[in-house]
Every structure is written in C-alpha cells, then in structure tokens.
Amino acid sequence: MNVTNSEIRRNEILGAVIEAYVAAASPVGSALVARKLREALSPATIRHIMVELETIGYLEQPHTSAGRVPTAQGYRWYVDRIMEVPRLSSEQVRALGAPLAHGEGDSAQVLARAGQALADLSQEAAFVVAPTVKQSRVRHIELVPVGVHKMLCVVVAEGDVVASHVIEVEEPLDRDEASAVARAASAELAGLPVAELLGALEQRLLGEQDVLGEAMKQALAILQNVLAGEPAGRLLVEGARYVVGQPEFQRQPQRAEALLEGLDAEGPLLERLHADLGTGAVRVRIGQEIGVPGLEACSYIVAPFAVGRGVVGGVGVLGPTRMDYRRHSALVQAMARAVTELLTDGEG
Amino acid sequence: MNVTNSEIRRNEILGAVIEAYVAAASPVGSALVARKLREALSPATIRHIMVELETIGYLEQPHTSAGRVPTAQGYRWYVDRIMEVPRLSSEQVRALGAPLAHGEGDSAQVLARAGQALADLSQEAAFVVAPTVKQSRVRHIELVPVGVHKMLCVVVAEGDVVASHVIEVEEPLDRDEASAVARAASAELAGLPVAELLGALEQRLLGEQDVLGEAMKQALAILQNVLAGEPAGRLLVEGARYVVGQPEFQRQPQRAEALLEGLDAEGPLLERLHADLGTGAVRVRIGQEIGVPGLEACSYIVAPFAVGRGVVGGVGVLGPTRMDYRRHSALVQAMARAVTELLTDGEG
C-alpha cells in the first residue's frame, strides 16, 4: 500500500512533466508541475520525487539549474503504463474517415489522403505503408499487347491492390492469344500468395508441360518480370515539413537533414515498420528503438490496417521523441480503423 | 571598342564572383577575385569594377565591410550572357542514361531513377514532372471486372503512360461484356487526345446512340470517372535533403521549413513548371521568378523530355539561388536527353 501509493504519485508526476514538456518543448521545473498537479503539493516535495525519477532514469537535467526533461526510458514507461488512450467511438472514427472517401477513387488515392489527413491532424509527419501485391493473393491477371513488342501486364490482388507495368517482350502475342493466356494464368494462379508465386513460376518455367505450351511459358516469364520489379513495400510520407518546423529541429538544423536522409533511404524504416505491423497491434517506437540512422531523435506510432484478409498495411505518425503520444495514438488507431472500414467494405 | 572592352571585363569579374560565391557560400572580396582572375589585376581595380556592378544591381554587399554577393539580377545576367554550358556529347549522355535502364522496367521506374540520379549528381533536390495520360493520346482501353461491383479500368496512352484504377460500378458487366466494350471503346477513341476525351465523353453520354447501347454508355461513364481522378501532372521530388543541408538553409532553418511547404503544396510549382516546359527549351528560374511561396530562396533549372510525340514531361534541379547553374544546366539537359532516348526508342 505504501509502496503503491508512492508509485502512483511518481507516475502522476512523470506524466505531468512529460505533458508539460510536450507542450512547451523546454525543461520543466518543479513549480510548474506543482501548479499542474491536481493534488496540492509544494515544489519542494515534487523536487524530491523528481530526484527519484532521475535516479530511476526516467528524467534528466540538461544542466544543474534547469528543469527536467524526460528520457527515452521515461517516455517508454509513460506510453506503456501511464497514458490512457481515449478510444474513439465508431462514430468519431467514421467522421475521421469521411474526408478520405471524398470522390472515392482508388485505394491508392484513399491511402494518400489518409496520410495527408493524419499529417494535418497531428501536425507531424505521417506515413502510410501501402499494401503491395507481394503480400497478397492473386485474384486476377491481365495481359494486353500495347504496341509491337510491348505488353501491359496487370496483376490484381486481393484488396484491389494492383501492380501494372508495361514491359518489353521478345515474341509478340496478339490480342486474343494474350487474352487467352491471361485467362488461363488467372485460373491457374488465383488464390496463390504472390510471394510464393515467384518461386512457383520458376518451377513451372522449368517444368515445360503446360497446356498452352510456349505462349504460357512466355506469359509466366512476363509475370515473373513484373513481380520482380515490384517493391516489397511502399512508404508514403506526408508532412515532413511539420517535423522540420518543430523546435528541436529548428535549433539543430543538421537533425532536419538527418531526418530527411533517413526518410529518403526508405529501406531500413520500411523493414522496421513491417516487423512492427506483423504484430497486428498499435506499436510505439521511441528514439533509438527505431534503429534507423537519422531518426534517433524521433518516435513513431504505427497501426496496421487490413484490406481484405490479413494485415497488409499500416498508417502512422512520426515526430520528435517529444510528441503527444496520447493524442497521436488515438489518431493513428482511429485512422487505421477508418482506412480498414473504407477499403474492406466492398469485400467478402 | 572601349565600351565593349570594359563590358567584357565586367562580365569576367561578375562570373568570377558568382563562381567563387557558389563554391564557398560566403561573400567574395576583391582579393579573392584578383587571385582567381586570369588577367592580372590588382584588388583595387577590381573594387572599382565591383562598385559598377553594384550600381547596375548585379552585386550587393551584406554590410559595408563584407565582400560582395550576387543579386538575383546578377545571376540572371550570368545565366543568360556569361556562362557557357558545356554541351555533352551523345556518348556522355548515353553514359548518364545507362544506370536508368538498369533492369529496365516501367517508364515510371525509369523516371524515378532519373530523379534520384539527378539529385545525387547535382547534390541538390531533383524533380521530375511525370507525363500523365491527360496530356497524351489514347492508345488502348481495357476493362476488367474484379469482384462483384468493382472494375479495373486501364487507359494506356502514347508513350506507355498508364492510368489504372479500380473503381466501383453499379451494374456489373461480366468478363466478356467488359472485354467487348473495352475493345469497342479502344477502337472508337484511339488517337484522341485524352484531354479532349473528357468533353467528348460528356457529349456521347448525352447522345445515347451508341452501337453497344447501355453497356457502352456505362463504360464511358467509367472512363470519365477514371480520367477525372487522374491528376493534371505529377511531381516527383528527390533529394530535398541535399538542399536542406546547404548552408543557407542550415543557417536559417525556417527557410528549410518553407521550402518543404512549398514542395508539398505541389500545385503552384507544377503550374509554373508546366508553363516553362511548354516553351520546349531548357529554362532557368531564379529566386522570386519562381513565384511559388516558400521557394523565394531557390532557383530551378528544368528541361523538357519527350515520350513519343509531343513534349510531355520534364526533369530538373532545384537548389538555393546560389547554385552551380553551369554544371547543373549541363546535367539537366543531358538527363532530359537521356530520358527522351530511353523512353522514345520503342516508339514509331
């Protein structure tokens, strides 16, 4: 009881410090916390507890006579144990999602709008990990000759994820041949995970016993080509300007450069995000935890959304470690739900 | 002869000042210019001429005891009259373009690589104004049902520019119907400029006298939907990080924010770029000339490239007004040529 009581108070004060720091971006002193706290405590008492929080490693002082600043560990504790994320009602979610449906359009357009909306609402950078055919199952394949040695190849996967490329082919097929081949390929391959397809194609190309012979072999080669060119994931970033405008980045402009570099590289961040999305839950990564060069001073919150069966994408917010985790968690979660609802409704 | 002589010298000195300033990013003094100049002149003489250049408005002093800095007008004169852009040989252009073809792929991928390459080579932000179906002529239309009330609609235009969207339809067509309609629509509409198509569709929808009746009408409605959702231009920006890393932006971080804002808005910049591309030549815009909020401290160089007939896109470099116009002009021009060669070779 005793211990618990003091722990509760610690958490309250840590929460107050973090919230004040998030709001003002400058070290928080005991007097300010005393004012903010509902329980009436003197600054002196609060200082005592702040010393404790500092020895645990949740707070630190930039210098002796400054207030306290949360550490990454402090944020982590806050996110895991202290903050309460207001769960938005379905109605609120719907309201959030409404502007996304504006003019409906393609799922790609919906996702782009979701990213923009999230950036504008959070005043941070927002990102969308767009679903890619490679994570999904084949639903339909289409081949259309376009010009003499060119072929339009479209792979439609579940969730209306589309990969379309115009590629060069050596032996032209005419329109009917192409159509027949595509139809056969569709029938044959529908339902297969695209990722497995790549291997399967290889085998089939070696097998040489297809009903449609040469033409089918060629089609499969084309398909392989198309899928090989498709990225393993696509990262869409909106509103990096908001982050660059944050005081920590204005004060240290090289950080802004590092941030943009980290975002441009794309690969490492995407990898990390995919790992987090695999868990199926909202995830928060704080500072170094991200493990992507250039993003050491940042945190992100990401939530998965579904399109059809299975998790296939994510939306999130990326900002300085000093970000409003509570508000943004709610936002991200809601946006993920809205996107899921919007993109899944047409499905089985 | 007298006047001409002094003008030549003025130009030489302006050129030297600009080149020194571009390299060092700090005001240029007479002594430095004296050292750089091939003709041996004393600093005092150079100062005389610098005073002239200042009264004309080509140079300015940040403060009395500093060196000189070029004005926008100075850059303009330099770009128009002084600098000599080395015209690269076809071979060099080919060498530049070689990495773009790496793995070939779609034209979209080629353009993305061109942007990245240009950014890396120039160490500035690079941009690509991607061709869009709206500027081109219809070559082919394809309609494929995907799911019950969903239809994949693909419009292939000249230059392999593709717009594909999955849209919702009220009355489903089956595969064969869709195919027949698409075939008919292709035959009917091929060769028409897409921009005109939008109007044409409207009329045809009112006309009600199509061979295929209801189905065709529906198809046209779909098409209209798809084209309406297609943007008038697409701007791809790569390597903004390089610009943010430039000293002028590191010293004044709000500028970096403004830059990113200006780029995110996209619309105004695209408009300006389209106007410049319409001229068919390499264009340089310096500072305020860009006329896009946020980009006041920047310049760009843009060159058009062709895909099939007609100008349909552009590549360029965007950096601080203090940029290497000479080198980057050559780069941009070469890249535009490389892209044109790469994307046009398969055509008629």
Next chain:
DNA sequence: TCTAGCACTCAGTATACTAGAGTGCTAAAC
C-alpha cells in the same frame, strides 16, 4: 587607366557581468 597606401567600417568573437530560473539541502512543521 591602373595601383599602392591608408583610414574607415562593421560583423564576429571574446570577456565580463548580471539576472533569474531552478536546484539541493536542512531544519522545522504537520
């Protein structure tokens, strides 16, 4: 027409001082 010489200007830097925010500690009060 060019240049050497020189006085002058002004940003940038270094130094010193001050004010104030915030701390830690101790001793007293609850």
Next chain:
DNA sequence: GTTTAGCACTCTAGTATACTGAGTGCTAGA
C-alpha cells in the same frame, strides 16, 4: 514519516564592452 519553508548555490541566457580583422572606398601618384 511526510511535507514544506527557507536559503545558499549553480548555471544559462542576456547584455554591455572592447577588440580583431576582413574588406571597403578614396586619394594621390605611377
């Protein structure tokens, strides 16, 4: 034992002052 008032202490940020040096403009002479 917990809380608080009081107080000395620390350290940044801001301000005033002086100094340095890069670079200028001007003038007189080559």
